[in-house]
Amino acid sequence: MAVFWTLAEGIILVFMRWGFLFLKKGQERQNGFLISFAILLALLTSLFFWGENAFGKIIDLEKGLHLSAYRWAIWNFFCSLWVILEGVIMIYGFRIYKILKSIFKNEIPKKAKVPVKRTDFAWGIPLLVLFFLLFYSFFECTVLSMIIKHGMDAKNLHNVSLFYIRICGLFWIFFEWVIALLTIKIYVLLKSERGV
Amino acid sequence: MDSLLLWIGTYFTEETYMFYTKIQGMIWSLADFLLIFFILKIIDLVRANEGKGKIFFRYLFLWSSAVLTPLLILPQTKNGFFLLESIICGIQFSILVYTVMVERKRVFNFTHGMMIRNRRSISGSNPSETLETLM
Numbered sequence: 564m565a566v567f568w569t570l571a572e573g574i575i576l577v578f579m580r581w582g583f584l585f586l587k588k589g590q591e592r593q594n595g596f597l598i599s600f601a602i603l604l605a606l607l608t609s610l611f612f613w614g615e616n617a618f619g620k621i622i623d624l625e626k627g628l629h630l631s632a633y634r635w636a637i638w639n640f641f642c643s644l645w646v647i648l649e650g651v652i653m654i655y656g657f658r659i660y661k662i663l664k665s666i667f668k669n670e671i672p673k674k675a676k677v678p679v680k681r682t683d684f685a686w687g688i689p690l691l692v693l694f695f696l697l698f699y700s701f702f703e704c705t706v707l708s709m710i711i712k713h714g715m716d717a718k719n720l721h722n723v724s725l726f727y728i729r730i731c732g733l734f735w736i737f738f739e740w741v742i743a744l745l746t747i748k749i750y751v752l753l754k755s756e757r758g759v
Numbered sequence: 760m761d762s763l764l765l766w767i768g769t770y771f772t773e774e775t776y777m778f779y780t781k782i783q784g785m786i787w788s789l790a791d792f793l794l795i796f797f798i799l800k801i802i803d804l805v806r807a808n809e810g811k812g813k814i815f816f817r818y819l820f821l822w823s824s825a826v827l828t829p830l831l832i833l834p835q836t837k838n839g840f841f842l843l844e845s846i847i848c849g850i851q852f853s854i855l856v857y858t859v860m861v862e863r864k865r866v867f868n869f870t871h872g873m874m875i876r877n878r879r880s881i882s883g884s885n886p887s888e889t890l891e892t893l894m
Contacts, residue, residue, distance in 0.1 A: 564845070571852055578859045585867055586874075666874050709764055719768030725776040726767045732783040739790035746797040753804055756873060 565641040566608050572648035573600050579655035586662045607644075611637065631717050632710060635724040636703055642731045643699040647692055649738040654687040656745040663749060667756045695734075702727055777840070781832050784844055788828045791851050795821050798855065802862050805869040817854050824850040 577600070580593050614637060615624060624630045706723060709715040715723075799821065803813050824847045831847070834840040 564841070574856060575852075578863075581863070582866075586870065663870075705760060705764060709761060709768075713761065713765065715765070715768060719765070722771045722773075722776075723764055723768045725773070726771040729776065729779050729783065732780070732787075736783060736787045736790065739787045739794070743790045743794040743797070746794050746801075750797045750801050750804070753801060753873075 565638070566604070566611055569607060569641065569644060569648070570604060572645055572652070573604065576600075576648055576652050576655070579652050579659070583655050583659050583662070586659060586666075607641075611641075628710065628717050628720070631720055632706070635706075635720060639703070639724055639727050639731075640699060642728050643695050646731050646734045646738070647695045649735055649742075650691045650695070651688055653738045653741050653745075654691065656742050657687075660745050660749055660752075663752055667752055773837075777835070777837070780837075780840060781834075784831045784840065785828055788824075788831065788844075788847055788851075791848065792821065792825050792828070795851050795854055798858060802858060802866070805862065805866050808869055809865065817858065820850055820854055 577593070577597065580596060584590060584593060615630075615633065618624060618633065622629070622633075624633055706715070706720065709723075710720070796818075799814055799817055806813065827843065827847050827850075831840065831843055834843055
């Protein structure tokens with residue numbers, strides 16, 4: 564399921580990029596992105612199904628708590644990844660909306676003076692990815708130190724990880740609603756344009 | 760931070776998790792519903808532009824997912840919730856993917872037509888230019 568939903572989010576992201584590239588460059592080709600995403604998905608699938616065996620050779624995953632910590636770390640990673648993908652989809656939504664608005668409001672010549680990176684939120688994606696990877700790493704490091712320093716047990720680990728998933732859920736909801744509102748704005752824009 | 764996590768580890772129980780999961784599930788499912796609904800409305804605009812009929816079955820499936828959404832309050836286990844959520848999201852995702860696969864070219868043609876029409880109204884701009892060259 565974790566891999567399937569990552570694939571589903573990835574498919575939506577590919578569609579969004581198609582739309583964005585079409586509007587910006589007049590073409591939809593994104594072979595590099597598709598190959599990179601396929602490799603990433605293959606790696607994630609390997610991690611999900613065979614990671615336990617591979618990591619078991621390096622670290623001790625025999626003990627119940629270690630195994631629980633590992634499994635929660637993987638599940639939390641996938642949850643973070645879904646939020647990252649949703650966030651990236653939101654940024655592409657912003658970029659598509661901004662381009663459409665520029666076209667329909669005849670703002671292109673005026674906006675030509677503004678650097679492209681500032682206008683199309685290009686900085687947003689690396690910033691978002693970095694933020695969530697740091698957030699995930701910070702959480703996992705804190706949990707590991709809690710296990711080592713304070714002897715956190717499996718039950719506490721379980722509850723803390725559930726809490727982390729719900730924090731991811733808050734970000735997820737925020738991104739989903741922004742995307743929904745952007746879609747409504749795009750609909751209103753197209754409808755008013757068509758009515759002209 | 761350590762004491763906060765210890766407190767969460769003690770008091771954020773499975774029941775608390777289920778409670779917040781159900782609330783969050785309904786909020787994001789509502790957002791998904793709105794998202795797909797307005798995508799279908801956009802497609803209706805595009806289809807009307809080509810003189811094609813309105814979408815019917817996709818709206819029907821979408822509304823069936825909307826009917827299922829309040830049921831997210833019922834499951835007592837994580838697996839039960841996950842199953843119902845997968846059905847709701849599965850319906851919405853299928854509509855989205857099908858729509859993009861079937862209507863993509865139509866939407867691109869519609870948008871492209873609008874781009875050309877709007878660029879022509881800008882004095883000195885060349886309709887054959889892409890947006891990248893203009894930006």
